[in-house]
Amino acid sequence: MKLLLPALLLALSVHAVKREDFKECGQTSFCRRLRPLSTKSESTDFASPYSLGAPSRASASQIGVPAKDAAWSFPLSSTMYPDVAFELRVDILEGDIARVRVDEVGSVSPWRRYNETAKWALLNAEPAHGAAEITTKNSVTSIRYGQDLTLRINHAPLRIAMVRGGNEEIVFNDRGLFHMEHFRAKEMPVEEEVVETEGEEVKTEEGQVVEGAEIKTEPEDQQPFEATIDRSWFETEDGDMFEEQWKRWRDSKPKGPEAFSLDISFPFAKHVFGLPEHASPLSLPDTIGEGSYYTEPYRLWNVDIFEYVADSPMALYGAVPLLHAHSARGTVGVLNLVASETWVDVAHTKGVQTHWISESGIMDLLLLPGPNPTSLFEQYAALTGPAQMPPQFATAYHQCRWNYNTQGEVIEVQDRFEEADMPLDVTWLDIEYADEHRYFDWNKKMFPDPIAMINQVAKLGRKMVAIVDPHIKRTDSFRVYKDSLDLDILIKKADGNNFDGWCWPGSSVWVDFFNPKSWEWWTRMFSFDTWADQTKNLFVWNDMNEPSVFDGPEITMPKDNIHDGGWEHRDVHNINGMLFHNQTQHAISVREPTKKRPFVLSRAYFAGSHRFGAIWTGDNLGTWEHMAGEAAMFLSNSIAGMSFVGSDIGGFFGNPGDEMLVRWYQKGAFMPFMRAHAHIDTKRREPYLSEEPIRSYLRDALRLRYTLLPAWYNAFHDAATKGHPVIWPHYAKYPGDETGAAVDNQYYIGDSGLLFRPVVVEGATSADVYLAAGEPYYDYFSSRMFPARMKPRNVTIDTPLDKFPLLIEGGHIFPSRERVRRSSALMSNDPFTLTVALGRNQNAEGQLYLDDGETFAWESGAFVHRGLEFKDGKLRSAPKVSYDAGNAYAQSISNVGVERVRVLGLNKEPKSVTVAGEEVQFEWDKGAPSAKEPRAAVLTIKNPGVKVVDDWEIVIA
Incomplete structure (x- = not known):
């Protein structure tokens, strides 16, 4: 994001994220209601009020699969609301993945819970089913599947455990925190009624006897499971359940409360990884309990948050509700397919316990059995698809800033890279290339001949990228706006009128990419006939697609906006940016007669976004603290499929000094997505502008990236075919090494054996590297050898400014190309x-x-x-x-x-x-x-x- 008024940035201090613009759990009605369940559950009288009836074979009409497949449904009820019916469905999928879904059924309400997240996140919304055997005895259903796996389902109280070899590895509702708010009418206050009858005296508050009245009593509730069920444990009275006000924004909540809570425990685990995107350690620390590292839960809610805190559970630009639970004994995973706002508490108690709280939608939980990280990567890819295979140029170096303002400036950048003997593959244009920020329309005063400019850049095998954001300038003179009105494909307000908000062009509207009518139209927007001022060498950057709305709540869209199908924005918010990314990359891929691999960078993402291209970590600061924390962010994204990830080299905000810039370029050479980018108010910092010896250090980092491009390409191919990450954390390479499981300041490049550890401390002249046991390691630059040891250990490597730790693990072979040229395309026959x-x-x-x-x-x-x-x-x-x-x-x-x-x-x-x-x-x-x-x-x-x-x-x- 860039600030609406650049001058406003000057008034902000470093680390000036405006926390007051973003909610905490206690400021969000559903989280405020349901988070306390975790502490109330500690009562000895506490028990889940939910129980299951007998299973029946799920029909094709229920879940869209043949009846012979491994799919069953169970009636689910709650003693708190005996008149409300739910259904729990279990599917055993290929790859030994268990899927558990819960939805409200038979409601008299006209509303439905959102049940289409899988449609967008999974490669196939109804994956193929595996084989399983089911038995029910003494109110326990056992589903046996795969190799020594059992789904053990306790009917009363509800509890589901994935069991392997007799040991519980994943447990749903272990603490009884599952709760699904049901649809209901808002209760209106009524005057008390006195019923005339024979019998017991009834007195007024003043003590006077009311003649002919009695006290009405309800029959005593049955108390199942020998426990007292207190309704207040599960539903705290909350005046915001049917309408919520935050600052100046009102959320009309037409469906009323529909949040749900679930707990997932991992009895054997010592670490949990995942839940990107957060600026937090890879091994997620506690958010609840005495002495917890954070006091707020991890929040999954795509937001535009500039100058984000370098260590925080606050929401960022993407949301992937995936967790790996790990110890030396094994690794398992869960994918919780929900696209509404979600908060997750983590506590390292009795293994690791997690508590998930979501605002809307059905429960759609997938249990990934592992039993190791590599298996989890492959199981996740079987569900969501493997990563997109990028075009070769995209794996090389990208140069960007907000903004290269003229056609002449773009050409100057090309020439200066060539003069400095620095390789470059892509030059980027931010929002100022577009006339009045009307994307697709070039500012012809500054870029009089875009095609000539792109062609001149392409002479050296280079490409260009131009930004296309989702907001559309609201003016009848703009063809894109006029088309969207004519097709009636814009997101609506709660009252049914087109939503408009404020973004870079001023008053703006947003296309509803959930509406299929928008897809063919958006593809046509990128055709050479429609967008004439482009060539096949121009690619696209999708920013601001959370979506960012400057005058909206939390700088995004109101939750009660309406999408195609009548779904509210609250239901689909975290998917929204992925659909924009998807349609853009499709449009780029088909604009030529021969389909080409697209390159489209996105800021917002969800589970499955890796099928569509690259992401970056947004508006980072040029600080040592931010640089140090980014390796953990890269790894967290990578294990959730988002391997094509990087950060703005040098930081989006700030003016890094020479030492920081060198260290950032060295780190950047080992980011899967390598791009330099900077805010409009920063000083120019293209690598050729530095004086010697800094310029040579930057050149060395760039040339090293190009030398190793074949090894990177191997890794991207493994991601596209196997679902493996491009960069691997230590726990994934060496799952049996408990000591190194939390290491998140270094990583391996694919299967090359290359181990990279950035230098992220100012003035550091040495750095420690954690080495696995079993094999020798070799220093890439000096051939220094670290002999094989039977135990893992830390080694210290000297790191003068021109050096950093890059080791090769014994037992590996990797390819490289030593003849570095001006672009990767010119190296294709070397x-x-x-x-x-x-x-x-x-x-x-x-x-x-x-x-x-x-x-x-x-x-x-x-x-x-x-x-x-x-x-x-x-x-x-x-x-x-x-x-x-x-x-x-x-x-x-x-x-x-x-x-x-x-x-x-x-x-x-x-x-x-x-x-x-x-x-x-x-x-x-x-x-x-x-x-x-x-x-x-x-x-x-x-x-x-x-x-x-x-x-x-x-x-x-």
């Missing part, structure tokens, strides 16, 4: 270097994946995918997967070879190196194995004469 970091058993393995970097032809087999293995003194290349080695793409790079092989850690000097019986040149550096800081032996094989598309073997004798 030869490769293979780095072989030998493990303690003198073996290693890796991969090299290549495709055209542009189209979807890779999905039809147009790629090269080689498996690399070093074993018994031989380095071999063979197909990693089965594919046609003669495909068109492979033929196009048939002359691309390997120009160098570097082997680290070989235990003796070779006598010869041969390829197909012919000796090839090599160099031997014996290293310093016995020194205080041992340096690995390095074997360098020059020009071995092998091609990347071929099978080959290099023999080291």
Whole structure:
């Protein structure tokens, strides 16, 4: 976000997030009502009032699956409201995922609970069902499925546990905190009625006897489960249940209260990870209980929050309701598919206990069995789809600021990068390129010939990105506004009229992308016929899509606004930005006759957004504190599928000094999405503007990113095909290492073995790195060796300003390209270097994946995918997967070879190196194995004469 009035920024101090603009739990009616359940449940008399009837096979009409599949429904009732009926449905899905849903049924109310979140988040809203067996005995239903998994369902009181090997690993309603508010009419105060009858005397307050009256009594409620059910435990009287006022905004709440609460416990867990997006540690600390790290729950509510706090549970721009629960014993996960405002408490008590409170919607809970992080990544991808495979250029360096103001300035930036010998792939334009902030309409005074500008940038293989925000200027002279009116596709106010609010163009409206009528129209907006001032080398940035509304509550849209289907904005808020992102990336992909991979950056996101492109962490500050906390944010997003993530290099706000800028570029070179960006009021800080030696340090960081692009591309391909994260936290690589589970200031790049740890402390001349047990590690820059140890440990690495910790774990092979050019496109036919970091058993393995970097032809087999293995003194290349080695793409790079092989850690000097019986040149550096800081032996094989598309073997004798 940028401030509405840039001058306003000058009045703000550092860390000046306006907390008063954003609610806390106690200022939100439903959270205020339901959060206290967790403390009330500590009463010995407390028990859940919910119980289940007998299961029946779920019909296709209920959940859209054949009756023979593993799906059952249970009547669910509450002793507090015996006249209100609910239904609980259980599905066992492929991949041994259990899905549990609860909805109100048979209500006389005209309202419905929102039940379409899965439609947008899951790749298939009704995933294929697995096999299961069900038995019910003594009010306990057991559903056996998968390998030694049982869903044990206690009917009274309601409790569901996922059991593996006799041990409970996930428990729903363990503490009895499940509660679903039902639809009801607002109770109006009535005068007390005196009923004339025979019998007991009735007296007035003054003590006078009322003749012929008696006291009416209700029959005593049955108290199930030998516990007292106090209705006040579950529903505190709240004057805001049917209408809520916050500051100057009124929420009409036409459906009344419809919040729900659930508790999920992980009895064996020591850590929980996930719930992005928050600026918090990766291992989520407690939010409740004595001595808790935070006092507020983690909030999932997409908001535009500038200058966010570097360590806080406050809501940010995205919301993925996914948790991993972990200990050395195993890892399991839950995905709670709800798109309304949600608060989550965490307490490390009896394992880890979590309490989720959501404003509206059905309960749709998916239990992911793991039993390890890699399995969880693959199970989550099976549900939500794998990540989008980005175009090659998008994995390189992006240069942005608010704003490059003229066409000449854009060209100057290109020229200055070239003069400084700094690589660059993408130049970005913020909101000032658009005439009166009417996106699609160029300001022709400043950009008189956009096509000529884009073409000039493209001469060096570079691209451009222009911002297209969701707010549309409300003026009849703007074609996009006129179209949206004619099609009647705008979001409505509660009274049915089109909603308008204030954003960058002034008075604005917002398209309802839940309305299918908007989809084809939005695709047409990006066609070359409609938007003539573009080329195939222009891509898109979707900002402000939470949505950001400057004059709205919490800088967003009123909750009682109406979307297609009659759903309120409160029901769909966290999905809203994802739909805008989805439709934009689709429009970019189909604007050419041959479908191309789109690149669209989004700020708002939800579960499943990884299918549509990249995100970034929003309006960070140029402070050491913000820089230090971002690795944890990247990792939290990555385990929830959002691997294509980065932050604004240098910070969006502020003017970093030389040291901070160097450290941020070094860190940026190892962010999956590498972009420099800055606020309009900051000083210009393009890397070529720095004086020496700072300029060289920045150049080195940029060139290192380009050198390692093949390793990054391998990781992005694994994300797109397996659902694996691009960057891996330690607990995911080494789930059995309890000591390092919470490490969140370093990470691994895909399966390359590269371990990166940013330097984020001012003046630091050394940094500690946590190393897993079992394998040696090698310093990428110096070949210093850290021998294998049987236990994990911390090692200290010197970090003068031009250095930072980058290690290679033994047992891995990764590809690189050492000839750095002005853009990644110009490197597409360059030869490769293979780095072989030998493990303690003198073996290693890796991969090299290549495709055209542009189209979807890779999905039809147009790629090269080689498996690399070093074993018994031989380095071999063979197909990693089965594919046609003669495909068109492979033929196009048939002359691309390997120009160098570097082997680290070989235990003796070779006598010869041969390829197909012919000796090839090599160099031997014996290293310093016995020194205080041992340096690995390095074997360098020059020009071995092998091609990347071929099978080959290099023999080291």
